[in-house]
Amino acid sequence: MNSNTYQNTKELIATAGLKATHPRIAVLHELLTNEEHPTAEQVHTALQPNNPSVSLGSVxxxxxxxxxxxxxxxxxxxxxxxxxxARTDSHSHIYAVNTEEIQDYYDEELNDLIKGYFDKKKxxxxxxxxxxxxxxxxxADPDKKVTIV
Amino acid sequence: MNSNTYQNTKELIATAGLKATHPRIAVLHELLTNEEHPTAEQVHTALQPNNPSVSLGSVxxxxxxxxxxxxxxxxxxxxxxxxxxARTDSHSHIYAVNTEEIQDYYDEELNDLIKGYFDKKKxxxxxxxxxxxxxxxxxADPDKKVTIV
DNA sequence: ATTCTAAATAGGAATAATTCTTATTTACTG
DNA sequence: CAGTAAATAAGAATTATTCCTATTTAGAAT
Incomplete structure (x- = not known):
């Protein structure tokens, strides 16, 4: 990853009060860029080419x-x-059962709807x-994204 | 379980096109009565007293x-x-992160709200x-249920 | 720049969760 | 009642995750 990105990710980690080690920077960056909601194994595999010494147990x-x-x-x-x-904003998930994929779904209107509903509840x-x-x-088509508009 | 319940559960299985074996009846009945969203291990443990020969692999x-x-x-x-x-009606789940419990939540108004939202979507x-x-x-109190009214 | 050290890591072992295999049993059909 | 395809128990095997320990390292202090 370019040095600007590396630095940004490093700062995120340091700001959170953690030691900014290289394995941590690599894992967080992978999570920030991989929108597939990966498992530890998938993160580890993705890191292999550029970070072969990061172990699975560490991930x-x-x-x-x-x-x-x-x-x-x-x-x-x-x-x-x-x-x-790695997304921390309020969003929902689309679970494609047949392909075992989880895709992010964001709609401000939906967030407002849910918030309004619970605001009325005790x-x-x-x-x-x-x-x-x-x-x-x-x-339907496993190679395309789901869209909801 | 009483013979009426056993028969009802057996019929559910047969109606679904499966052989109505005793282990299956026992597992389904446990799932119908256990509202804790159990793991296979928990179902197996719950069956032990009255069904000691049902194996974990079978569960x-x-x-x-x-x-x-x-x-x-x-x-x-x-x-x-x-x-x-085992609940197949449309309902939501309350995840108590601190106690690792999942509780059912049902509200017809919420269901209508969600349905209405998606009816407008493409x-x-x-x-x-x-x-x-x-x-x-x-x-808050791990021994009490969550209520949303 | 160097030293120090608490924390982090790699590597692999151990554990837990789940799936698979096979000999035997059984539900159900005829 | 007989037959048999499917289901099961039991345990092995695999996969996912956690733990352990010797070594390394980020960062603070100087």
């Missing part, structure tokens, strides 16, 4: 650390694999931190 | 089969475990099969 550990400090979020999935997302014994829509379905 | 296989025929649904979770739900390359909210947050 697992680093991802959990990034979640811990808020630089990443775990993504709910149904196939028993841990997945991650919630007991629970503090909501995040609400997202889980949109399950099947992709 | 895994049976759960996937129930999903295949529509008698169960996989539940999205973030901790890398496969969970299951969706390409995707066929929606199900939409639910993932309501993430933290439980």
């Amino acid at each position: 697992y550990r680093i991802l959990e650390k990034l979640v811990e400090v808020g630089l990443a979020r775990p993504v709910a999935s149904r196939n028993g694999l841990k997945r991650y997302d 919630i007991s014994n629970f503090k909501i931190t995040e609400v997202k829509l889980q949109i399950n379905g099947e992709k | 895994y296989r049976i759960l996937e089969k129930l999903v295949e025929v529509g008698l169960a649904r996989p539940v999205a979770s973030r901790n890398g475990l496969k969970r299951y739900d 969706i390409s390359n995707f066929k929606i099969t199900e939409v639910k909210l993932q309501i993430n947050g933290e439980k």
Whole structure:
């Protein structure tokens, strides 16, 4: 990655109070640029060409650390694999069941709708931190993105 | 379980085109009565007292089969475990992050709201099969249920 | 620039979760 | 009741994730 990007990613990590090690910078950068909500194994594979010494065990550990400090979020999935997302804005996920893909979906109107709904509700014994829509379905053409407009 | 319940569960299985074996009846009944969205291991543990010969490998296989025929649904979770739900009506899930619990949440108004939203949308390359909210947050008292009214 | 050290890492072992294999059992059809 | 395709138990194998330890390193202090 170019030195500007490297520096930016490094700063994100340092600002979060973590030691800005090279493996961490590499993992976070991969997560920021990979919008596929990858598993640890997929992140590790993607890093191999340019970072062959970053170990899989480290990738697992680093991802959990990034979640811990808020630089990443775990993504709910149904196939028993841990997945991650670097996007921290409020958005929803489209789950293509047939291709086992999870695609981001963002709509300010939807966010407002959900917020409005919960604003009217009385919630007991629970503090909501995040609400997202889980949109399950099947992709027609596996090579194209899903679009909702 | 009483013989009426056993018979009802057996009929659900037979109606779905599966051989109504005892292990299958036991697993489906456990899923119908356990609202905790259990893992295969939890279902197996729950069956032990009255069904000690049902093996863990069989529970895994049976759960996937129930999903295949529509008698169960996989539940999205973030901790890398496969969970299951026998409820097939349209509902959402409350994820208590601190207690790692998933609680059902049903509101017809919410369902209508979501349906209305998507009715206005143009969706390409995707066929929606199900939409639910993932309501993430933290439980205050771990021994009480979350309520949203 | 150098030293120091607490924290991070690589590498691999260990554990947990899930899937697969095979000999045996069984639900259901005829 | 007999037959048999499908299901199962039991355990092995595989995959996903976590843990351990010797070594390395980022960054603070000088």
